[in-house]
Every structure is written in C-alpha cells, then in structure tokens.
Amino acid sequence: MYVIGTVGLPGSGKGEAATVAREQGIPVVTMGDVVRQETADRGLDPTKDHGTVAKALREENGPAAIAERSLPMLEDRLENHEGVLVDGIRSGTEVDVFEERFEDAFTLICIDAPFDVRNERITVRGRDAGAGDGGEPLEARDERERSFGMDEAIDRADVTIDNTDTLEAFRERIETVLEAARDGRIGAIDTASITLESEP
16 A cells, blocks of 8 residues: 655646556545535635635644545545555645554655746646636745645655656656655655666
8 A cells, every 4th residue: 555645836746746646547636626625515616715715624624624534535545546646735734644544655745846837837727716817826825835834744755856847757757756656665766866776
C-alpha cells in the first residue's frame, strides 16, 4: 500500500500531477473536490466561493476537517488499488492526518513554480473566476492558502519538484516520483534533478 500526497500553491501543477497518476492507473482523491461539493451543497458558486467555503469548513469543523472528509474516500480506493494519490494538501495539520493514518506508506510531494508562471497558467485554464469576474486575484489565493498552514506542509515534503520547464519534462519527473513512491524508494530520489540515483 502507498499513499502519495501533493502540496503546492495554486497553479503550481498539482492537477497535471494528478492526471499523470490517473494515466498510470493510480486513483486520485482531490481535496478541492470536497470543498467544491460543499460549496454547491450550500447553494454557492464553486468558481467564486470555493475559498470562502474552504475557510468556513475549517473554522466550523477544525483545521483537519477537509483531510478527515477525504480519508473514507482514500480508504475506499485502496480496497481495489495498491496506491492512491491525494491531491491538494494545504496544511501541516492535514499532513498529520495522513501520516497518522498511513504512517510510512505516506509520501508528500511538493510541486513548486514561481508566481508569474502560476498566474499565467490559472488564466489559461479558466477554471476559476479571476478578480475581474468576481473571483480572487492570485495574490489573495496565495495568502489564504498560506493562512491554512501551507508553508509548513511544503517544508515537510519528502520531495520537491520544480515545474518551470516544459510540460513533458514535468510529467517525466512526476512519473519518476510516482514509481519511486510505489516501490518504496523515495529516499533514492535526487531532489536536484528528480532522477533515481543508481543502485549501489
């Protein structure tokens, strides 16, 4: 059994990493989907009110609320699969939830990209409303996510993947890390290049 978590600021590439996992037959549980569903259940607009509901869930049910809602979904996927990826961890508290439940089977991957690159990607994908459409500017989203404790989660990552190169290069790095996590060899990753070190 293995569980892979991803953490990174908006637009860093978590969604693409999840796509690569799915292509490899690894099921994905997206924590943002938990929030989007709750937003819809409250009769609000997921494209504009996602951040407000994410904050409200944590305030109403504690900082681990979204991670705890994700656990049954992860356990369900693991009944029929060797591994699962949980997309979109946002705090050290959420890391604690997954580490406590899955122990050494849990690996945390940070995906990193600078602000300008992330801002361009978010504009291109058009999934979330921008500041001009009643949504949040990226600066505000970053600030909110950091307020959840994302910097602590990033600091605790087992591997950091830089996503400023080509899409093809990023996908290759993700594939390398997924393979290492599956095989229990995450410690053999060279974090500078995200390639496996040769066996001794």
